[in-house]
Amino acid sequence: MERAAVIVAIDGPSGTGKSSTSKAVAAQLGLSYLDTGAQYRAITWWMVANGIDIDDPAALAAAAGKPDIVSGTDPAHPTITVDGTDVAGPIRTQEVTSKVSAVSAVPEVRARITELQRSIAAGAERGIVVEGRDIGTTVLPDADLKIFLTASPEARAARxxxxxxxxxxxxxxxxxxxxxxxxxxxxxxxLAKADDAVEVDTTELTLPQVIECVVTLVEEKRAGK
Ligand SMILES: Nc1ncnc2c1ncn2[C@@H]1O[C@H](COP(=O)(O)OP(=O)(O)O)[C@@H](O)[C@H]1O
Ligand SMILES: Nc1ccn([C@H]2C[C@H](O)[C@@H](COP(=O)(O)OP(=O)(O)O)O2)c(=O)n1
Known part of the structure; x- marks a missing residue:
């Protein structure tokens, strides 16, 4: 019998292991993968490239609908393009990193990106692992499994x-x-932990241990435990 699509939400602060864990879990279980931080970075990159004033929320809101952001969801080769341009490299610069929180705080930006995320999740036939900050609370509140990753600031900074x-x-x-x-x-x-999320503190865990923990939780859910 075909298995029903499973939706996994993985949230947490920067450096807790969301991307590495989500990609590995999706690959191991044959699911799609979506890095929502990359989408917020992509829209931020577009705002900077188009001279939009990052300190002007009204200008950010007015431009929010303009860029066409496309995410490839194969966990072995995740991709991100803006208006057809590959931005996987440019979205990781210090400039984008320092501006992404201001851009992603604008409600019109969030509404646009959230809609995109929901349509990608709905289209993932075998299911998907979606990682971010508000996936379990807002984007996919009905996810089958919600994980909230944490780690000490020291461990995160060292990583x-x-x-x-x-x-x-x-x-x-x-x-x-x-x-x-x-x-x-x-x-x-x-950024918040959903009430029904499982919190995993990764400070003292290796990446393979975190991956195994999440895979086990998904399999337990699928087995109906
Ligand atoms: N449990 C862990 N122990 C040690 N290093 C880790 C662990 N999890 C992730 N890392 C490393 O930390 C860095 C940040 O991980 P990443 O998955 O990008 O975190 P996030 O997506 O939460 O920002 C990467 O270099 C990754 O290999
Ligand atoms: N679901 C999400 C995902 C990311 N964001 C915003 C807030 C984050 O600081 C930035 C960048 O996220 P990203 O996951 O790429 O950040 P790190 O790589 O973990 O440092 O995007 C968000 O507001 N909501």
Missing amino acids: RSGELKGADVHSTREALLKRDAADSSRKASP
């Missing part, structure tokens, strides 16, 4: 500065905490 080759751990930690505070305190759909 991130390891990625940015040589970036100072202290300044990485400060930038990361500043972004978490902005994402958690905004009015529109802030």
